[in-house]
Amino acid sequence: METTNEHGRRILEFDDVTLRFGGLTALDSVTFHIEEGEILGMIGPNGAGKTTAFNAITGVYQPTSGQVRFLDQSLAGLKRHAITKRGIARTFQNIRLFRSMTALENVLVGADSNHSAGVLSALFRTPKHRREEDEAHTVGMELLEFMGLASRADELAANLSYGDQRRLEIARAMATGPKLLCLDEPAAGFNPQEKVQLMELIRRVRDRGFTVLLIEHDMRLVMGVTDRIVVLEFGKKIAEGTPAEIRDDPAVIAAYLGVDEDAS
């Protein structure tokens, strides 16, 4: 099921990855790749292994077997923060902001990952420290503006509305300057109209030059925004292709659409 390579090179290769927790096989020899500049959707019913795949990419879990390669280099054994520095950032299915920090500070933490000024630089306010602070603030405010959060920059993350918190998470991940942005159900808890707006936002994120891996529950939304889709079920990849191909794939229809509650 290879699609024509209309985007760029493969930036991430998820190569025959198996992940077991005791007797449970969360991922079973799953293989897929992500191309530069695309939005890859990952769908599947609850428990299909989508978030597990995410965690294998971002270093939260190490694969039992198989390999995750990013920009032609294996991610095996890398610390999680090192993986972020290589250029992979993520959001969380259940929002995990730094709640008692302001919106801006949340984004600054993301931007800080590209910097290296330490205690001594801070103490003596070295040019390096000042340059990096300026840069982080510029990047941070710009991203907040992009997300429509600029007016809330000084508010504590915990005090933001639910939707703003979701968007702040995306801004924070973008601030790390990733080549690959992984969004784990960013529209969870949104009403249909908000979801559509969020998908529009994700498209604009891609247009800024980010490659996006998107986990989403809602089939119709994924169809609208993604370039390609990978379908997981019970830890196995059952289909991969363009939205049109997926829509017509009998395995997907049987496994996923067939049990869609909307149809019942």
Add this chain to the structure above:
Amino acid sequence: MGVVENLRQNAASSGAAARLREGGATAGRGVRTGLERMHDGWARLPRGARIALTVLLVILVYLLPLIRPPVITTQQIDFGGVMFGVAALALVAVGLNIVIGYAGLLDLGYVGFYAIGAYTTGVLTSLHASWPFFLALPVAVGVTMFSGLLLGWPTLRVRGDYLAIVTLGFGEIIRLAVTNLGWVGAARGIKDIPHPPNIGPDPEPPFGTGGLFNIPALQWDGLVPSLDTGRETPFLVFGAVSAVPYYWLVLSFLILILFADRLVKDSRVGRAWEATREDEDAAELMGVPTFRFKLLAFALGAAIGGLSGSLYASSQSGYINPQSFPLLLSILFVAAVFVGGAGSRWGAVVGGTLVAYLPERFREFADWRLLVFGLALMILPVYRPEGLVPARRTLRARAADKEIEHLEGRDEAPRQVV
């Protein structure tokens, strides 16, 4: 429609939860307006006025043990000595606040670092060598910092309660070690630790005061002050006559550390600490090498503890022994941080001040001290969980919150995506 309906309900209920939270914050606001207003007023002052006021305040704080204001001044014991203790505990609290308040690492064995600083100074200046104080001080700070790294390297891999228990053990180990090690004086402790160097001529025995000049203290007849020549402080002699110079020295270090603390907190380092405290996994995934930053907080906190311990060792009595560093002191340090407000620099200063000062001021109620202290520690978290002086950002955020509410006319604006 099952799925969509479900999601809609989720969204609705989370919205309600957010409103509930905001409502709670509004209700709590009344209590804090005083502090908030003070802060707002301060921010409105022109820069020059702010600097002038700060300088004035600092001078006042320096002169406090000489002014000996009525009511505040302790009657039964030397006020200068009390103020030394106050400044020393404030310094400790500021250091511990980096560990507990900023990085969120519950360190219950901070007294161990305090002891290492004090003993390093004692060993280098009195017991096994006779270094001058200001040479021993940086070495003591360095040794303590290194001990912080040594302890942190294995232990900072565990979290929360486990770390608390490990550090608790560390404090006790240090105390037991110095009790049993003959090389550091064992139970006898270390005496004749030299004081910091004097400025001006040394005092001539038996009754000379030395120093460049003498500064009299004030005495008060009701609200009428007069000079008290019987209570002079020689400038600047670290001796038996007056404890005030020791207070000045600690206070100077405290001010220095407060500046440094502010610079570090307002930087990438400070943000990394807070992010780690808030959600270690999320911080790690946002590119924060959390272990390294936790270790850094631990080491810097330890260094300040060592600094304070070193100053304590060379204080007026010039004597330390293992009983100077009981477990209770660790608990007191932690209490100082929490009373003031964990994560707040000025909170640590206020907390340290209160915890050191109040028991000395109310010595006549000595039998009740611990009871009152315990009660206060129980009541405080209920009515003021952020401490007496919560972190400034909390105030700022609250102000922004209010402003937005005002702009929105208290109506909830329609939630918009993008």
